[in-house]
Amino acid sequence: MLLDIDYNSKENRIYIYTTKKIIKKDFKPYLYIDADKNTINKFIDEEEPQLKEYITAIERVKKIIINLNDIENPYKNRTVEKTLSKITTDHPKDIPKLRKLQKIKANQRLANFPNGKIGTTYEHDIPFTKRYLIDNNKNIDLLNYNNIPDLKAVSFDMEVHFKDREPEPEKDAILMTSFYSHDKKINKKIKKVITYKPFEHESVEIVKDEKELIKKTMELLKQYNIIYTYNGDNFDFPYLKRRAEHLKIPLNFGENHKLKLSKGGMNLKSAISGIVHIDLYPIARRTLNLTKYKLEDVSKELFNIEKLEVGHHNIVPLWNNNNPKLVEYSLQDAEYTYKIGEYFLPLEIMFSNIVGQCLFDISRMSSSNMVEYLLLKHSFNKNYLAPNRPYGNEYQNRLKEGYEGGYVKEPIKGMHDNIVSMDFRALYPSIIISYNISPDTINCPCCGDTNDKILGYWFCKKKIGIIPEILKDLIERRKNIKDVLKNKNTTENNKDDNNKNNNENYKLLNYEQQSIKILANSFYGYMAYPRARWYSKECAEVITHLGRAYIRKTIEEAENNGFNVIYADTDGLYAILDENKNKNTNKENILNKTIKFLNEINRELPEKMELEFEGYYKRGIFITKKRYALIDENNKIIVKGLEFVRRDWSNIAKKTQKKVLNTLLKEGDVETAKQIIKDTINDLKNLPQSKIGESPGGDKKINPKDLIIYKQLTKDISEYSTATPHIAVAKKMRDRGDRLKIGDVIGFVIVNGSSPISERATIPEQATNYDANYYIDNQVLPPVLRIMEAIGITKDELKNNNKQITLDNFF
DNA sequence: GTAAAGCGGGG
């Protein structure tokens, strides 16, 4: 299996690292230019003679060019064969110099250049090692399909001396490094912490000093194929490097394994050649959809495990006291990092295999970039010339181009029972294939200005486009895998020796089909992505237009068949049976009708498109577009767009909303839900006036702890211009001597009074007279009201019923 | 209202 690929500039060679050995290859960089040999030579002689030394060869080659502009012009060929010059150089760094041919005001000078034109350069910005993989994609065995590659993986985490400011490698020492690994051969978990102070902990290895710690760390890491970190790109590795420089010790992972920091956007990427450093933070960011992506948030999301909390400011005190809790904390981070790594690795390996780029790059690529490299690979195999990335104003112009997206139906608000959901299997990919939508098939002259235009465009009927062709391959490959999986599922009930291998193989195939699905679904987004080489707003526009037409037509047909469509979004819908048209709207009836309806509609749909049964739900509450909740037959609750998992809501608000939603979905009883809210309001009015941590006593039902609201300091306190509650409290904490820094989470409660909220925000453990009305109106009610209002309950109903009739009210 | 600026993860 290909682990990594690197360019050794001293030897001027490509290094390919596999699990077993290093292979060295000679490969030369090149670019294409739209000019003939004589013109290039003459131009260089007369204008830029120094460029001559970089060129090792110029040859004439035929390539197929896709015209991305002038779409409206029905006479413009979308693809043309063209003869270009391929200029080869010795070193990759020569390529940018040669790009000058086009750049250096060439056009002005060439206005009166005698022998011809120097046109555009192409493929001048493809990184060298990626270029190698594109050009040799047919020869490289990226992955052995028969087993999961035997990779040795370790996670790595580092603690540094850290007090009230950003740690600086020139001042603040590395305290310890931790490692976690799982040796699958002997099924043993390996935990290790290296440090230079005595800690009473079984996993600790004590070394002489910090220099030894760094040396030992490098030695340990270089024994592995894969290193997982969490934000190691921008913290652990850069810090390790600068600290080693400061201590004047060489950072050495082995002769062919250098640590290289490179810029990726505004951030860094940390790579050790030959060893795959996988930073899980960028993967978590693009794979999961969370509000926060701290290590604890991601662990919670994936494994539902809570982290042992050691505030960062406690690191130094624990260190000073030789407290083993610090070791435990550091190990825990390493362990969670490892778990997240194992969770994501198989998919990343599959992407690497399908896209044909190395794991390090893949793990830092967006799905649009993966699509682009997949296209570059196919483009090379088909002798196409890759279109250039946008430059100049082009990117800005593309950004401004808007178009209509998917169709979202305004939901029929409220509670519904016996709901089915149906959705189109891979709607956008199917549309792309069915209509042959591609930048090289749009408005082709060969099919002429036909009658069946879509938004004024037509697509070639004679030749398949590059994007539909790749998509078709991917989808067929996925279908084959799914067939194999289905087969395995039914035949694999015997417990023979092969079972484990088969099981591993099953998992691998399953990861492969998942990754193909993700890639296939990214092609539409790719064509709409302003930095894409094969960008086509027109194609993207046609795809959503057709998507809207299909979902609208499906809604209409469903309504004609006795359904009531309560909600629809882009490629799927939720429906119940219409009471007026059906005798019985129970589960059995709706499921039968759904099967019948799906059969009918799929007969009418184009071959590649299919509406599928997605699920049956006992009950659902629909609030607004993108906001709804459902419960299935196993009492599993699915919530969309309604989550209040954020820390800037008090526990009492989150708890009440959850209770209300559960009651409504499980029991369908509005009165009980109303009562929960009323009870909470009453309990709040009867709040204990005790400090947090003290026993509230008596009939007090609310723990003051549940009233705390948390907000983060995102900059220094002095930089805030507005007086928000958490800043006011932060100032009070500072005044009493707390050291606060950016990133600290401030907890506060609101107490009684008539002054602004920010003045009534109080440090939780100092408060007793909590402001019940604030919690009722600003914390508990808003989230539950969003739900209750959808079923026709007003705020007044929830609040006023609560009032007892007293003489005061009466008069 | 829109445009510009800020921010993320790590310690």
Next chain:
DNA sequence: GTGTACGCTTTAC
């Protein structure tokens, strides 16, 4: 490294 993010939220105008 033949590449210079990105997609939101907050603040400023």
